[in-house]
Amino acid sequence: MSWTRFLLPLPLLLAGAMASATSADGEEARVANEGGIGTWWRLADGVAIAAPGYPEASLAQRVDACLSVGYTIQPDGSTSDHVIVKRWSSAATPEAVAWNQFGQAASSALSQWRFTPRDNVAPRPTFTVATFTFVSGDAAPSGLAEHCKVADVRDALLAARQDAYERGDINQKWLDRLYRETMRQEILNNAANLCSRSQSTATSCVF
Incomplete structure (x- = not known):
């Protein structure tokens, strides 16, 4: 059994989906x-x-598997930038699993998802993840999806960013943009917390 923490680009459809998260x-x-x-x-x-x-x-392999797939919701509500963030299978030799086939199945499903912005919310690109399970038998093993759950997307992005630098990965520029947004949000959150604790007036807490 094996799981992979870092972002893993796939050689076919998913590898080419990293063009932009803006x-x-x-x-x-x-x-x-x-x-x-x-x-x-x-x-x-x-x-x-x-x-x-x-x-x-992949039916002949008869493995149970799961994927956490990152994707961007675009302003028009469509999804793009599908990429595996985490994966797991019950195979004794995980390298033998045809991950590109599982990845393409997940990406095909994601491509059908459509969203619409909440009332009074400006539609901006939003990066998140979805967990998919693949069951070889009649019933899913207990806790299958938990093998691929990503508790904190920001932490996963930071880890993937570092891994991309080390491997010279094609997703480096894309991850850099998400990293900058992560840091920007952290700064805004910290400023808002300080403002709240100081009980400052609303006019002095505009960020």
Whole structure:
């Protein structure tokens, strides 16, 4: 059994999806943990959350697997920049798992997701993750999804950024943009906390 913490670009569809995490006017992406986009986005009317099927080409392997896939919600509500952040399988030799097939199945499902911004919320690119499971039998093993859950997307991005530098990965510039947004949000959060503790007036706490 094995899990991989760092961002792992796939050689086919997913490897080419790293072009940009910014909108056309250059706005940086928000970053949200899984299930944490509700402040800014909701599922578009009439759209269901599509789930990936088990890749037919991998049925012979008979492994249970999960993926945490990062993606960007674009201002028009579509998803892009699909990339594996974490993966796990029950295979004794994880290198033998056809991860590109599982990744493409997850990406195909994500491509069908559509979102719409909340009322009075400006639509900005938002990076988050979704966890997908692939079950080889009739029932999912207990705790399968937990092997791939990413507790803190920001921490995962920082780890992936460092790994990208070390490997000279194609996602380096993309990760840098998300890293800058992460740091910007941390600064704003810290300033807001200091403002709250000092009980300053609203006019003196504009950031």
